[in-house]
Amino acid sequence: MILASLVDVTSAVRWESLGLDPVAIDLGFFKIRWYSLAYITGILLGWWYLSKLCARPGSPMAQRHVDDFVFYATLGIILGGRLGYVLFYRPEMLAQPLSVLKLWEGGMSFHGGVIGVVLGTLWFARQEKLSWLRIMDYVVVVYPIGHFLGRLANFVNGELWGRETTVPWGMIFPGGGEVVRHPSQLYQAGLEGLLLGLILSLLFWKSDARYKPGYLAGHFVLWMGVFRVISEMVREPDVGVYGLFGMTMGQTLCVPMIVLGLYLIFSAKGRRERMESIAGHNSVA
Secondary structure, rough: OOHHHHHHHHHHHEHHHHHHOOOEOOOOEEEEHHHHHHHHHHHHHHHHHHHHHHHOOOOOOOHHHHHHHHHHHHHHHHHHHHHHHHHOOOOOHHHHHHOOOOOOHHHOOOOHHHHHHHHHHHHHHHHHOHHHHHHHHHHHHHHHHHHHHHHHHHHOOOOOEOEEOOOOOOOEEEOOOOOOOOOHHHHHHHHHHHHHHHHHHHHHHHHHHHOOOHHHHHHHHHHHHHHHHHHHHEEEEOOOOOOOOOHHHHHHHHHHHHHHHHHHHHHHHOOOEEEEEOOOOOOOO
């Protein structure tokens, strides 16, 4: 067994050999990390894609709303993601409040980011007197773009690696010891980013899903919950952080997501109503 482990270690790809650098631009006095660029690029691409979605008939908001909404969404992602990380995974950081503000050191929670975006959308919708649930149906189609880029940034940072494995594509990550591990960041980028984004985009463009309030949002929380439960099976759990009934914290937080997703999907038909398009298109039934 020990010999097999040694063979795996000697033949496995080391993260350092890939030549990846967490810092994208280094000007000496100022550094820009790939993690920061992932967030910025995700927000800009999300803005562009959301504009495309809202140009279709039946949109819950006009382009001017989209432009204003980006600010609320960005605020929700950053504040929710960071506070969620602190509360769910690193509550000891509350003893040093300034450490919570050090976003450049990493540490963002997906679940916290989702909650932040939901609250940001609710705030925005109430300000503009729009339907927050219908807006969420559009936002969730966009969200996987940023998630995909964020997971790739995690890989470039050599962080959030997976559990020990013997698969031929396993890697040795810095900080993970002389152990071959799953590149779980790439699994999550594929499942929670590419595949989820494909599912939601197909539902939006190839069906009448956007006319059933909560239907797309339901598919988002359902599939994101399912994919996260799967990825957590090979992702190394956070040290000292435990979920319920033997599950990781990430899996535990996904249980209510799956339940909520199923509820939104199966109750969406009853919320369908005649919608007047704010964007200036003909109304749709």
